[in-house]
Amino acid sequence: MSYAQIEKEGGVAVVWLDQPGERVNKISLDLLDEFKALLDETERDGDVKGVVLISRKEDNFIAGADIDRIREAAGPEYAESLSRQGHVLLNRLEKFRKPVVAAIHGAALGGGLELALACAYRIASDDPRTILALPEVKLGLLPAGGGTQRLPRLIGLQAALDMMLTGKNIYPRQAKKMGLVDDLVHPYGLRRAAGIAALELAGKPMERKIKQPLLAGLLESNRYSRNLVYNKAEKMVQKQTWGNYPAPFRIIDCVRTGLEQNRTAGLEAEASKFGELSMTPQSKELVQIFFSMTALKKNPQKELARPVRKIAVLGAGLMGSGIANVSAVNGMDVILKDISLDAAGQGEKAVWQDLSGKVRKRAMTTFQRDRVFSRITGTDHYKGFEKADLVIEAVFEDLDLKKKILAETEAVLREDAIYASNTSSIPIAMIAEASRRPGQVIGMHYFSPVPQMPLLEIIVTPKTAPWVTATALDAGIRQGKTVIVVNDGPGFYTTRILAPLMNEALELLDEGGDIPEIDRAMRRFGYPVGPIALLDEVGIDVGVHVSRILGRLFAGRDVKPSAAMEKLSQAGYKGRKNNRGFYLYGDPPGKGKEKGKKKKEINRDVYAFFGGPQRKKIDTAEIQNRLSLVMVNEAAWCLQEGILQSPRDGDIGAVFGLGFPPFLGGPFRYLDRLGLAKALALFAEFEKRHGPRFSPAVILRDYERESRRFYL
């Protein structure tokens, strides 16, 4: 198999990387071997003065290491050996007597960027598809191709840590500014420019200085102040991850070893820690999520999907405008309807502000914004709906209202139009009762804020036609969402499993628990937001509404939710939206001089609903176990009842929709890792103390008896 072709012209050997049969080039031991042979050849050839490394792929240089191979490895040896062999080769590349120029167009990620870092010169195309990043940390790994060593020496310690600890994308202009690449040129001139640069460098090698602010340079100039940088970075990582992720710490270790001892030691640390990280549960789970997500980007029933060119969104509020936004950005025409033009205008404004934010960040030009924005038409009537292929209703959560609007809208739609309701809990079948074409009614549950939240939960009823599901799925994927398809039922999947978790938090309060302690315990567990703060965000009134919808279902299992929520709601506590919740939110942002002056604090008045101000300490592990198990159990019920089609969908839904800790992989991966025997023991204990809330789903006992796992 040949990964590269070599082409010699005018003293320059151009190495074209082109992994056969793949859309992207990936780093693997095979590629490294072939690359080594190419180096040997160019080294021998006296006519070759310089070398250019360039990709033949349309939108990538090298997209990173072949994660499949690392995942399949049984022990740390494969990863470690990949790293070591990479080191040998890249060290040789770095010291190569003929200048090697990396010509980067498209994605240069992970090992791809590390390969470029070992070259004498980097020139990138000024194309929006050109992205440079070391995203290993997102997979619980570290840059193991010398990245932790070469990057700080090229762009400075702080900039390098920032890149490696966040894994963020660097775009061409910024890359040039920070010295990550030496020059930019348009994509069509890349090969030629790299050739010129290689010949120039063959004449005289270049001196490079780190491009960084004076102060940063000063801070990094000696080991004492560098120590401050490492410590600060570790503190930040600890604060943000609660120590749940080992990779960021290992990255800092490697950088530190390299800079404070020497590079050989740094590389050694890199290889061994890479092997070690590749076997950590955190990395395994993150990699699993990555693969699940990639799989979900494909529509398995593509051939059934009909084209969606124009969509209509009913309701121009936060949800509706968000849906309009992601649709327009991805090339669909959107009618954004509300009751009045004023309301529709506010929806347009929300989109405009979001897009303008992208313009400020240079993720988009003003002209691109204008073109995208022009796809959205705010309106207060149904004219034009006959052209819509898909309608997404995003009005207030009220069954009668939703049914009324469905009937009204269906009357003006084409026979073959799809009607989707964006509801978070109302069963779709109930809404579809108002429809003359229930086969074309489906649920599309988006998460707020829509442009930022990656998940879309599609809900199908027994009547939903397969082509309708396929088409909605296609539209969702085009909107850039990770989509799971679930079956209908109260609260579907995500809302249904969130409700018991929130309820359990309220039960803990009833038992005398402390608001910040409960929230902190769950953040420590790995959630981005604590459950009580989340309830404030969602709205206590919404919580009550959801709780009513789910009431019958839970009552069937003898589960009775906490009564406090209903009472709080009746007493006018709505949460963040009216600044009366479990927390007080200080001044609303953006109001004169006082804006954001007061910080969020505990609303102690709320304790009156939970037995008074006297609070007691509840064990952190108890909080974490109860809250996570009650949710995981509900997920298992969903799988058992066929709400979920697979454990994978359940895991992705919980991680991307609800912030379930990614390093735990999702409810089902969590159960697999915990072991069902142990989980059932915990359930038994909690059931004894707290009643049927903790009766495990039947499927858990079945699986345990049969020694089955959710993942093979």
Place this chain on the structure above:
Amino acid sequence: MRQEISQGRKAVLVDGCRIPFLRSGTAYRDLTPYDLGRLALKALLTRTMIEPAKVGQVIMGTVISRLATSNVARESALGAGFPIQIPAFTVTMACISANVAITTGVDLIRTGQADVVVAGGTESMSDIPISYRKPMRQKFMEAQRYKGPLDYLQFLKGMNLKDLLPEIPSIAEFSTGRIMGEDCDRLAARLGVSREEQDEYAVRSHLAAAAATKEGLLAGEIDPVMVPPDFRPIREDNGFRADTTPEKMASLRPAFVKKYGTVTAGNSSFLTDGAAAVLLMAEDTANALGYTPKASIRAYAYSAQDPQEELLLGPAYATPKALDLAGLELSNMDVFEFHEAFAGQILANLKCLASDRFAGEKLGRSRKVGDVPMEKFNTLGGSLSLGHPFGATGARLVTTAVNRLIREDGTFALVAACAAGAMGSAIILERWK
């Protein structure tokens, strides 16, 4: 794909002319587009001896318009002595503005709206309007409402030092933010047009212009002018370099894509001041007034493409459209006059016209539009060497093409040009017999 369209009356071109095209900042530096337009219109009246009152409409193209003369056609016409009763309007379509002026005139004649139309264009790049930045402009607007001297204290409130700096109009493409030279560099690289080919073509253009000037082949279209401040006669264009060589061209640095680019100041058109105009008539009106037309306008077409990748490919798209409308093939053309924005742009367009793949992928045609024989192509120089006053170039191309048709005893001429905004124009002229 041949189309027949109802053309109504036949529109003919009686004659055309221009004032010498000069590099910006030279002898026209004190003149405005209005002045240059006035000079060209006056020259056309003088040369054709047309009774101005017989003209039904004056149309002029321009690109960088001045606030004071935003309808520069009307002001230039009045300034040139046209009677006040003759309507005049100004059109703009970037570098093909004069093309639009001419084809609009043709349509007015075809549909019977006018019997005689004067069409052309004018441009001055010596004195482009520079404005204040928006905060400053807003302050000026507010200041109009100030009453007492104390009000003026508000003027500086909230102002930034940066706001005082002038705003220089950018020649960048609005939609992409790129300068046209950068686009040409991308295009040339994408289509594999080398620096050497571009330089070679640029040398050809300059030497052809120099030779044509020396042999007097352009004298038939240039009317000399005497302008303030010193009123010395100006008879010739001053932009071409008779002494240029491939070596001199090769020594220039890339102008738009620093270090690695292939487009230089030498193989690009330069900033130019100038104006040009043509006299159009209905064929029967020409007969009745005793004029012998030079050519008729057989067909024309406009195209628009993707500003990201095809900014300068207008001729490659517009040419086949116009040929189809005329029911002709590229091989029927005897004279080619293409606007030379850049050498790279010309070579890229010629490549596309001669490419089966381009025809298949972009034009939906089974085979290429055709190979352009270089001995018939821009033989008297072009925008690279004669200059390119944006709004006037189309009228120069048409005039040169008809004069060449007669001199070279041909039948059909093709005029084509590209324009900012990724648009193209093609006009097919037929020698009048």
